[in-house]
Amino acid sequence: SLFTVPNFPGVEKSIPIIILIVLFFIVEWFGREQQYAIANTGLKWYRPLRWAFYYIIIFTIYYFGGKEQQFIYFQF
DSSP: OTTSOOOOTTHHHHHHHHHHHHHHHHHHHHTTTSSSTTTTTTTTSOHHHHHHHHHHHHHHHHHTSOOOOOOTTTTO
């Protein structure tokens, strides 16, 4: 039907990635006049909040980092 909501399989897995992309766009927007957008982000935050932010970034990199892959030229 024309009026039904389309069903995209696997869209639930992509929601955290979409949220992270939007978050990174916001960080880049606020830091657009600096050389590195995230350089001064959070420096004036309360220390436990700042450390929680750092741990969240580390956890996100670890979680979405992917799995180990075989070296591409190993077969040659």
